[in-house]
Amino acid sequence: MIKGKIHSLESFGTVDGPGIRFVTFLQGCPLRCQYCHNPDTWDKNRAVKYEYTPQELLEEVLRYKSFIRNGGVTLTGGEPLVQAEFAREYFRLCREAGLHTALDTSGAICNEQTLAVLDYTDLLMLDIKALDEALCRKVCGSDGRNALRYLDEAQKRGVKVWIRHVVVPGLTDDDEQLDRLVEYLKGYPVVEKIEWLPYHTMGVFKYEQLGLPYPLKDVEPLSAERIKTIRERYKDVFPVQK
Ligand code: SF4
Numbered sequence: 001m002i003k004g005k006i007h008s009l010e011s012f013g014t015v016d017g018p019g020i021r022f023v024t025f026l027q028g029c030p031l032r033c034q035y036c037h038n039p040d041t042w043d044k045n046r047a048v049k050y051e052y053t054p055q056e057l058l059e060e061v062l063r064y065k066s067f068i069r070n071g072g073v074t075l076t077g078g079e080p081l082v083q084a085e086f087a088r089e090y091f092r093l094c095r096e097a098g099l100h101t102a103l104d105t106s107g108a109i110c111n112e113q114t115l116a117v118l119d120y121t122d123l124l125m126l127d128i129k130a131l132d133e134a135l136c137r138k139v140c141g142s143d144g145r146n147a148l149r150y151l152d153e154a155q156k157r158g159v160k161v162w163i164r165h166v167v168v169p170g171l172t173d174d175d176e177q178l179d180r181l182v183e184y185l186k187g188y189p190v191v192e193k194i195e196w197l198p199y200h201t202m203g204v205f206k207y208e209q210l211g212l213p214y215p216l217k218d219v220e221p222l223s224a225e226r227i228k229t230i231r232e233r234y235k236d237v238f239p240v241q242k
Pocket residue numbers: 029030031032033035036037038039041077078079106140
């Protein structure tokens with residue numbers, strides 16, 4: 001029986017999809033984003049607090065069913081597609097139980113098994129690190145093409161998409177790059193919304209705990225005015241905004 005390696009659980013999540021959600025953070029991620037605030041999720045072989053089968057996780061979720069009935073469940077990480085088989089089966093069971101399913105992913109792994117997770121996904125929250133290949137490599141160590149393939153597949157299947165994009169001063173905070181990203185996304189009618197996320201430094205202490213160097217140590221958090229300006233700039237293109 002397949003077991004999911006789970007980094008942590010959040011029973012009243014309000015920022016990872018619509019409504020109140022039961023959010024599961026899966027262990028393991030192939031990327032190394034410079035701004036990652038969960039470096040403790042990277043190693044998929046790291047000891048975790050919970051190892052559940054999809055059914056066991058659903059049973060845990062159902063304890064909160066009355067709270068999440070207008071929200072649903074979210075799988076995030078780390079990178080949930082590292083455990084694609086578990087993710088697909090868990091979402092299948094959630095759908096059967098009448099729960100809305102949201103997959104928060106970087107789309108970093110794109111193969112038959114990971115695409116099959118979309119069979120039971122109601123909302124794909126796709127984190128596009130950067131459209132430009134070279135910039136994307138700089139941001140996360142990968143060229144980002146798999147994320148775009150994942151988006152293509154969501155479009156083909158008619159799965160709703162919310163794009164997430166972290167704006168980092170000196171890295172992805174560039175009007176020209178953001179314009180290009182928005183132009184690109186206009187070609188995908190399944191995209192309902194872009195969540196512009198300001199870079200923050202709340203995860204820095206984890207690097208200290210893990211004895212890892214923090215790549216953006218001289219970078220200040222993105223200002224509230226700047227993120228507001230970005231949200232204003234594109235609000236007519238994707239009117240549903242965070
Ligand atoms: S994809 Fe997410 S978990 Fe993985 S390194 Fe990037 S920010 Fe961290």
